[in-house]
Amino acid sequence: MTTEAVVVRSTDAVGVATSDESKIASIQGYLDRATDDLLASLRNPAQLSAEERRGIIARYAAVLEGNFIYWMTGAYISIRSNETRTKILDNLREEIRDCHPGMMRRFAIAAHAIPTDADAEAVHRNLMNVRLFIGRLSAVPILVTMAFFEGFIQRFMSYLAELAQRQGSAEMEYTDVHGVCDITHTQELFRALEAEMALESPMPEQEMFEGVELLRTLIQNIVVNN
Numbered sequence: 001m002t003t004e005a006v007v008v009r010s011t012d013a014v015g016v017a018t019s020d021e022s023k024i025a026s027i028q029g030y031l032d033r034a035t036d037d038l039l040a041s042l043r044n045p046a047q048l049s050a051e052e053r054r055g056i057i058a059r060y061a062a063v064l065e066g067n068f069i070y071w072m073t074g075a076y077i078s079i080r081s082n083e084t085r086t087k088i089l090d091n092l093r094e095e096i097r098d099c100h101p102g103m104m105r106r107f108a109i110a111a112h113a114i115p116t117d118a119d120a121e122a123v124h125r126n127l128m129n130v131r132l133f134i135g136r137l138s139a140v141p142i143l144v145t146m147a148f149f150e151g152f153i154q155r156f157m158s159y160l161a162e163l164a165q166r167q168g169s170a171e172m173e174y175t176d177v178h179g180v181c182d183i184t185h186t187q188e189l190f191r192a193l194e195a196e197m198a199l200e201s202p203m204p205e206q207e208m209f210e211g212v213e214l215l216r217t218l219i220q221n222i223v224v225n226n
């Protein structure tokens with residue numbers, strides 16, 4: 001009787017673990033595809049005009065400089081698991097201690113791409129949509145969105161650096177720091193997501209990826225200005 005009960009429980013536990021792992025793998029797959037699509041849509045820097053190159057850097061800076069820490073803070077205050085909170089806090093500490101917004105600004109200045117009113121206006125609507133999504137403070141969709149953002153940024157850095165070099169800049173601290181493929185960091189975000197998902201009931205795909213889709217639209221807006 002006792003043995004049987006133990007066997008049943010352990011089988012159930014294995015079943016749950018497997019389904020959580022496959023859920024995480026399918027989220028990772030979705031994010032990889034979204035990132036691949038975005039990177040495939042980038043235009044060759046050699047074929048862009050100087051104004052087009054400046055515009056991409058300026059719109060990117062207009063979004064990143066004032067929002068990355070804000071959105072990561074949104075993740076921090078929406079989550080419930082202590083394990084997750086510690087990971088996000090480490091991320092925020094690094095952003096503030098090493099002054100990443102300052103790094104972003106120096107990068108834009110050196111590339112003669114400080115955001116203008118027109119650059120801010122160009123991303124206004126799509127940026128507002130992401131801000132309002134973060135404001136709903138729904139932990140799992142926000143963590144999925146931030147995992148997507150981190151992964152995209154890493155893979156976008158070589159392109160951004162090339163745009164800046166073609167604008168005559170040699171200031172590459174921002175792209176050097178953010179272009180390192182930090183596997184531990186990404187894995188930690190996914191572990192945090194797993195911990196948070198365990199505390200919430202399952203949600204439809206549309207809700208899970210709502211922020212990813214809004215952010216993807218915003219990034220398209222940055223790189224193509226449409």
Ligand SMILES: [Fe+2]
Pocket residue numbers: 068095100178
């Ligand atoms: Fe950063």
